[in-house]
Amino acid sequence: MVKKILGILLAMTVSFSLIACGSSNSGQDSTGNEEVTENVSVEETGNQEEQNKQGGEDRLQIVATVQSQQINFWLNVQHTMERLAKENNFDLTVMDINSDVTTFNNIVDDIIAMKPDGVITCGLESSTLTTQVQKSQEAGIPVVTYNIQPDEEICPMVVSDQTEFGRVAGAAAAEYWKTNHPDTKPTGGAVDLYSAPVCALRVQGFVEGFQTIYPDFELVQTVDGGGSRSTSLSATEDMLQANPDINVIFGINADSGLGALDALKEEGRGTAADSLVACVDGTETDCAELKNENSALKAVAGNSPRIMAETAWSLLDRVLCGELPSNEGYSEYMKIVSVTPDMADQWVQENFE
Numbered sequence: 001m002v003k004k005i006l007g008i009l010l011a012m013t014v015s016f017s018l019i020a021c022g023s024s025n026s027g028q029d030s031t032g033n034e035e036v037t038e039n040v041s042v043e044e045t046g047n048q049e050e051q052n053k054q055g056g057e058d059r060l061q062i063v064a065t066v067q068s069q070q071i072n073f074w075l076n077v078q079h080t081m082e083r084l085a086k087e088n089n090f091d092l093t094v095m096d097i098n099s100d101v102t103t104f105n106n107i108v109d110d111i112i113a114m115k116p117d118g119v120i121t122c123g124l125e126s127s128t129l130t131t132q133v134q135k136s137q138e139a140g141i142p143v144v145t146y147n148i149q150p151d152e153e154i155c156p157m158v159v160s161d162q163t164e165f166g167r168v169a170g171a172a173a174a175e176y177w178k179t180n181h182p183d184t185k186p187t188g189g190a191v192d193l194y195s196a197p198v199c200a201l202r203v204q205g206f207v208e209g210f211q212t213i214y215p216d217f218e219l220v221q222t223v224d225g226g227g228s229r230s231t232s233l234s235a236t237e238d239m240l241q242a243n244p245d246i247n248v249i250f251g252i253n254a255d256s257g258l259g260a261l262d263a264l265k266e267e268g269r270g271t272a273a274d275s276l277v278a279c280v281d282g283t284e285t286d287c288a289e290l291k292n293e294n295s296a297l298k299a300v301a302g303n304s305p306r307i308m309a310e311t312a313w314s315l316l317d318r319v320l321c322g323e324l325p326s327n328e329g330y331s332e333y334m335k336i337v338s339v340t341p342d343m344a345d346q347w348v349q350e351n352f353e
Contacts, residue, residue, distance in 0.1 A: 060090035080309035142326035153329020162201035170209020173299035191225035232259025254281035287344035304351040
């Protein structure tokens with residue numbers, strides 16, 4: 001009887017052991033696999049989300065246009081925009097207008113097809129810019145303009161007083177001429193950018209600034225330098241051949257002024273003793289000439305690409321956050337300074353990237 005009872009107990013123990021082992025193995029396989037699967041799923045989802053962010057799917061898509069990537073100033077605007085994109089975690093597409101109205105019109109069509117979250121744009125002429133801003137707005141794309149503003153207050157704008165740029169350079173140039181060439185009549189020429197009509201305002205401002213000291217000052221000729229140093233060199237050479245008495249030249253940007261200086265040097269001139277060159281921008285290159293006592297480049301109106309780009313992004317960010325209406329005029333004004341030799345290095349360091 002005792003043996004029989006022990007036999008039954010032994011059989012029950014083995015059965016429970018098998019059941020327990022079976023449950024343990026089955027539960028481990030099922031529960032373990034589910035847990036592993038869930039962990040992998042969560043991990044993969046996390047990786048996919050990170051990949052999406054890195055791929056730009058969860059980031060703002062911003063488009064910025066520049067007037068020309070061949071112009072030093074606009075390359076620095078682009079550099080600042082690229083830095084802002086990294087710092088603020090948005091994807092940036094930079095599109096080059098190439099100083100051409102037709103190209104700009106085509107680019108606007110491309111931008112509308114891209115459907116970005118926002119656009120920062122410069123134009124070439126105010127009325128055309130107005131049309132293109134409205135076109136983008138009708139497509140539901142908020143726009144902020146910089147450098148050149150629309151002729152209607154239809155969006156946030158970074159406003160540059162183009163005439164004042166010229167005035168600042170002209171007044172500084174006239175003051176230098178009066179001090180260093182008191183017995184020589186100043187005879188003026190200018191290197192313009194015809195594809196951007198607003199640059200004529202800079203030329204006009206230069207004359208007005210110079211006339212604050214020399215009321216009879218005038219330009220005997222204006223040429224198209226295309227905004228580039230090489231084209232400005234050729235255009236100024238032609239101007240000097242036609243008017244060899246020109247001894248004061250204004251360039252609408254740094255490259256225009258430097259091209260004019262190159263042309264003077266080709267003729268054995270271009271020194272502080274025989275002529276004067278003034279320009280707008282204050283890039284590293286024209287500031288280096290400004291600091292050179294022997295160079296004819298003696299007046300620069302500072303135009304900050306860093307501040308202009310940062311202000312434009314700030315306005316667009318406020319629009320996207322709902323702090324500013326996208327289709328009403330709101331202006332931030334650029335400060336214009338006369339860059340002097342003693343502040344040239346600091347100016348370049350703080351304003352160009």
